[in-house]
Amino acid sequence: MVNFTVGPVQSSEGVLAIGAEQVPYFRTSEFSELMLDNERLVKKFAHATEDSRVVFLTCSGSGGMEAAIMNTLTKDDKALVINGGSFGERFVELLTLHEIPFSEIKLEYGKALKQEHLAPFEGKGYTTFVYQKHETSTGVHFNAKLISEFCKRNDCFMIVDTISTFLADPFDMTDLDAGVMITGSQKALACPPGIAVMILAPSALERIEKAKCCCQYLDLKLALRNQDRGQTPWTPAVGVLRQINMRLKEIDAAGGDAAEIARTAHLAEYFRDKLKEYNLPFEIISESLSNAVTPLHPTTQSAHQLFLKIKDEYGMWICPNGGDMKDTVFRVGHIGYLQENDYDKLIDAFLDLRDKKFI
Amino acid sequence: MVNFTVGPVQSSEGVLAIGAEQVPYFRTSEFSELMLDNERLVKKFAHATEDSRVVFLTCSGSGGMEAAIMNTLTKDDKALVINGGSFGERFVELLTLHEIPFSEIKLEYGKALKQEHLAPFEGKGYTTFVYQKHETSTGVHFNAKLISEFCKRNDCFMIVDTISTFLADPFDMTDLDAGVMITGSQKALACPPGIAVMILAPSALERIEKAKCCCQYLDLKLALRNQDRGQTPWTPAVGVLRQINMRLKEIDAAGGDAAEIARTAHLAEYFRDKLKEYNLPFEIISESLSNAVTPLHPTTQSAHQLFLKIKDEYGMWICPNGGDMKDTVFRVGHIGYLQENDYDKLIDAFLDLRDKKFI
Numbered sequence: 001m002v003n004f005t006v007g008p009v010q011s012s013e014g015v016l017a018i019g020a021e022q023v024p025y026f027r028t029s030e031f032s033e034l035m036l037d038n039e040r041l042v043k044k045f046a047h048a049t050e051d052s053r054v055v056f057l058t059c060s061g062s063g064g065m066e067a068a069i070m071n072t073l074t075k076d077d078k079a080l081v082i083n084g085g086s087f088g089e090r091f092v093e094l095l096t097l098h099e100i101p102f103s104e105i106k107l108e109y110g111k112a113l114k115q116e117h118l119a120p121f122e123g124k125g126y127t128t129f130v131y132q133k134h135e136t137s138t139g140v141h142f143n144a145k146l147i148s149e150f151c152k153r154n155d156c157f158m159i160v161d162t163i164s165t166f167l168a169d170p171f172d173m174t175d176l177d178a179g180v181m182i183t184g185s186q187k188a189l190a191c192p193p194g195i196a197v198m199i200l201a202p203s204a205l206e207r208i209e210k211a212k213c214c215c216q217y218l219d220l221k222l223a224l225r226n227q228d229r230g231q232t233p234w235t236p237a238v239g240v241l242r243q244i245n246m247r248l249k250e251i252d253a254a255g256g257d258a259a260e261i262a263r264t265a266h267l268a269e270y271f272r273d274k275l276k277e278y279n280l281p282f283e284i285i286s287e288s289l290s291n292a293v294t295p296l297h298p299t300t301q302s303a304h305q306l307f308l309k310i311k312d313e314y315g316m317w318i319c320p321n322g323g324d325m326k327d328t329v330f331r332v333g334h335i336g337y338l339q340e341n342d343y344d345k346l347i348d349a350f351l352d353l354r355d356k357k358f359i
Numbered sequence: 360m361v362n363f364t365v366g367p368v369q370s371s372e373g374v375l376a377i378g379a380e381q382v383p384y385f386r387t388s389e390f391s392e393l394m395l396d397n398e399r400l401v402k403k404f405a406h407a408t409e410d411s412r413v414v415f416l417t418c419s420g421s422g423g424m425e426a427a428i429m430n431t432l433t434k435d436d437k438a439l440v441i442n443g444g445s446f447g448e449r450f451v452e453l454l455t456l457h458e459i460p461f462s463e464i465k466l467e468y469g470k471a472l473k474q475e476h477l478a479p480f481e482g483k484g485y486t487t488f489v490y491q492k493h494e495t496s497t498g499v500h501f502n503a504k505l506i507s508e509f510c511k512r513n514d515c516f517m518i519v520d521t522i523s524t525f526l527a528d529p530f531d532m533t534d535l536d537a538g539v540m541i542t543g544s545q546k547a548l549a550c551p552p553g554i555a556v557m558i559l560a561p562s563a564l565e566r567i568e569k570a571k572c573c574c575q576y577l578d579l580k581l582a583l584r585n586q587d588r589g590q591t592p593w594t595p596a597v598g599v600l601r602q603i604n605m606r607l608k609e610i611d612a613a614g615g616d617a618a619e620i621a622r623t624a625h626l627a628e629y630f631r632d633k634l635k636e637y638n639l640p641f642e643i644i645s646e647s648l649s650n651a652v653t654p655l656h657p658t659t660q661s662a663h664q665l666f667l668k669i670k671d672e673y674g675m676w677i678c679p680n681g682g683d684m685k686d687t688v689f690r691v692g693h694i695g696y697l698q699e700n701d702y703d704k705l706i707d708a709f710l711d712l713r714d715k716k717f718i
Contacts, residue, residue: 001383008382008597019378019598023367023551024360025676058419058553060593063576070574097575186594192382194417194553194596215429215574216456217422234419235545237553237596238367239378317384 001311002342005319006136006164006293007186008193009336014250015191015243023239031238032230034245039227041248045257046162046181047172048199055223056244057196058236061163061184062090063218064196068159068180069094069130071220072207077101079128080121080156082147085109085137086323087161091130098214102130109325110295112288113142118150129156134165137321139286139295139331141169148176157203163187167257168264168292168335179204185237188264188292188335191244194237200224265291268334271343280350281359285329293319294332301359303330309358314349360670361701364678365495365523365652366545367552368695373609374550374602382598390597391589393604398586400607404616405521405540406531407558414582415603416555417595420522420543421449422577423555427518427539428453428489430579431566436460438487439480439515441506444468444496445682446520450489457573461489468684469654471647472501477509488515493524496680498645498654498690500528507535516562522546526616527623527651527694538563544596547623547651547694550603553596559583624650627693630702639709640718644688652678653691660718662689668717673708 003010011019024031039054048054057064069091073079079100081091084107095102103126105117129151134141144160151158158178162171166181167188173181179201186193200208200220213219222233251260268291275282275294282296298306304327307320319331332346353359362369370378383390398413407413416423428450432438438459440450443466454461462485464476488510493500503519510517517537521530525540526547532540538560545552559567559579572578581592610619627650634641634653641655657665663686666679678690691705712718 001381003381003384005384007594008384010381016379016381019380020375021378022360022362022369022375023545025362025364025367025678027679027681028670028676058417058422059576060417060595062593063417066574066576094575097573184594186382192596192598193594194599214456215425215577216453217418217425217577218574234421235366235543235552236419237551237599239551240553240596311387317387319384320386322386 002316002345003336004332004346005317006331006333006335007184009186009190009333010338011190011192011243012247012250012337014246018243018246019192019239026238027231034242035227035230038241038245038248041252042197042199045167045251046199047174049174049201051202052173053200053205053224053227055198055200055220055227056232056236056241057198057218057223058194058234059196060193061182061196064182064184064198065090065161066094067198067218067220068182069098069100070215070218071211071213072157072159072180072204073098073100073128074211075099075101077127078125079130080105080126082107082113082131082142084111084140085135087132087135087137095130109138110140110285110287112140113146115146118146122154126154126156128159130159132161133171134162134169134290134292136164136293139290139293141165141288141290143288144176152177157207164292164335165290167251167260169290170261173199173201185240185244189244189247190336191247192240194240195244261291264334267338267340267343268294270340271332271334274343274347278347278351280354292333292335296330296332297328298330298359302327306330306359309353310349316346316349361675361704362695363691363705364676365690365692365694366543368545368549368692369697370549370551370602371606371609371696373605377602377605378551378598385595385597386590393601394586394589397600397604397607400611401556401558404526404610405558406533408533408560410561411532412559412564412583412586414557414559414579414586415591415595415600416557416577416582417553417593418555419552420541420555423541423543423557424449424520425453426557426577426579427541428457428459429574429577430570430572431516431518431539431563432457432459432487433570434458434460436486437484438489439464439485441466441472441490441501443470443499444494446491446494446496454489468497469499469644469646471499472505474505477505481513485513485515487518489518491520492530493521493528493649493651495523495652498649498652500524500647500649502647503535511536516566523651524649526610526619528649529620532558532560544599544603548603548606549695550606551599553599554603620650623693626697626699626702627653629699630691630693633702633706637706637710639713651692651694655689655691656687657689657718661686665689665718668712669708675705675708
């Protein structure tokens with residue numbers, strides 16, 4: 001099976017080789033060193049400040065999103081959140097559950113964020129901005145620079161979910177002055193799922209110190225205190241953390257985040273060019289694309305039927321959408337261990353399906 | 360390295376082979392079937408009632424412990440908790456954090472639970488009993504039958520942490536009339552860490568339906584609704600769940616839970632007999648042993664120094680203790696993919712260290 005979804009994605013040979021090994025005992029100096037090395041490399045690739053910290057939680061990216069809300073916001077905050085798809089909707093749910101006052105910028109699916117969306121909220125006392133840099137469900141890459149400028153003007157603390165964009169699109173945490181960034185092991189980090197990674201700038205560390213977290217398991221104070229010595233409060237997904245280490249070192253050796261982003265951008269461009277070249281019956285639904293994924297509306301067939309057909313008859317996974325978009329949208333990912341010839345196979349399958357009048 | 364810790368433990372060849380594979384996309388009927396198969400086999404091996412349910416959370420066992428407290432107890436409960444080591448202490452912390460009224464049965468480390476410990480709490484309106492069937496930190500296997508009888512007499516809902524005892528010691532959820540049982544992927548399930556498994560009896564399902572969980576990520580209502588169709592609300596540790604499936608099928612083929620428990624009991628006995636045979640300077644500190652682990656007090660050397668020595672010079676991990684017990688206790692595990700000759704190697708190392716007057 002070739003995997004074009006946006007997670008779990010395909011891993012390198014080096015990462016898979018670690019998956020085949022016994023998982024070592026972890027309350028050791030050897031594992032601590034690996035964890036501190038992971039912290040160093042994640043900060044390097046995110047261009048975080050030296051005094052930022054990284055924690056690795058054993059949970060999905062959604063667990064990381066909730067940890068950010070629970071540990072850095074209080075009822076005294078006033079948050080602004082972008083809701084442009086199912087992950088924006090999740091932030092709305094989390095702010096509601098944790099009783100953080102907020103306003104929502106509701107964007108039509110596929111639409112980019114513009115200055116005009118932010119204008120009504122200028123100077124209105126917002127303390128926090130919460131958003132996806134890349135709304136994975138619709139493939140819309142929001143303009144983080146625009147948001148950063150809003151935050152700087154309005155003195156807003158920034159929580160940015162970069163789950164599917166970190167290492168796929170440029171990200172400079174220092175330049176954006178983000179307080180919290182969140183990513184997951186199974187996106188462009190291209191490891192098995194199980195670990196959420198969070199970078200915490202000093203502004204976040206200060207908030208965490210003051211907040212009372214309502215969940216011990218996701219308490220970042222405990223995570224930070226343990227990460228001081230390269231450890232975790234609870235038994236972590238040790239295997240995935242070792243795979244992350246291998247992957248970070250592979251990226252470092254290949255030229256760092258810039259090289260990895262360029263590689264991904266090239267694959268995205270290669271695929272998008274082919275779509276045009278063969279005039280396939282798919283419309284790109286996003287006004288602002290990430291390198292991570294191409295979101296497509298098939299004009300002649302149900303997206304879900306196409307997903308099943310490609311899976312069952314061609315041995316490939318394209319990425320289905322859920323909910324309202326189940327029949328109208330599918331996505332083709334460009335993260336993970338993919339090559340040009342994988343896209344050639346996918347394009348051949350689409351062409352075959354067009355010949356057979358399925359699309 | 361040979362791994363005698365109590366988690367992560369060694370995995371079978373079949374489980375490791377899956378670790379070497381690409382992690383598949385999971386929003387598919389194929390993955391749903393695997394998850395429902397996991398549910399069926401876990402229930403079978405725990406002797407749960409047909410109308411019990413199983414959820415698989417991507418977190419450590421501690422996350423499962425907290426999910427149990429958050430989703431099935433409220434401020435109207437009155438809980439009784441056994442605190443006989445660091446995991447009992449964790450339940451105390453969780454009950455405190457979540458403001459569940461409770462009383463604590465504090466047992467000296469290593470001591471068994473007796474009827475006299477329960478007597479003062481009879482007929483005092485306790486609604487819930489929370490405990491470790493096996494307190495992993497001290498290797499004390501509590502008498503679950505005694506607790507079950509107390510619960511039946513006092514109409515108590517039972518939350519039992521079987522994290523390190525499930526598949527190592529006999530466990531019959533129906534017979535005990537437990538409401539919630541919790542285990543983890545990295546104990547006797549012998550898979551990499553990352554998944555907490557919970558079995559929920561109808562009494563628990565009823566409580567979950569009524570409770571308001573303060574954490575979306577650990578909300579069992581959401582987990583149950585998704586597990587109805589073999590799915591999870593968030594991207595789970597798909598790789599580990601596939602390994603769990605392999606392992607459950609291996610156990611089933613080898614004779615089920617009874618055969619696996621007998622295999623573990625045999626290894627424990629083999630090791631304990633050798634300790635006696637060679638009169639090694641270690642005292643067993645538990646009054647009531649589990650098959651999962653042998654907890655030892657070395658009488659002639661610091662336990663932590665012994666852990667480091669065995670790791671660095673003999674290529675084996677024994678299991679260190681933390682906190683107060685760091686220098687006084689170490690443990691030798693019997694769960695995971697271990698054989699008699701692994702114990703021969705460990706005994707040889709101990710004998711060598713005695714010859715060298717290290718112990």
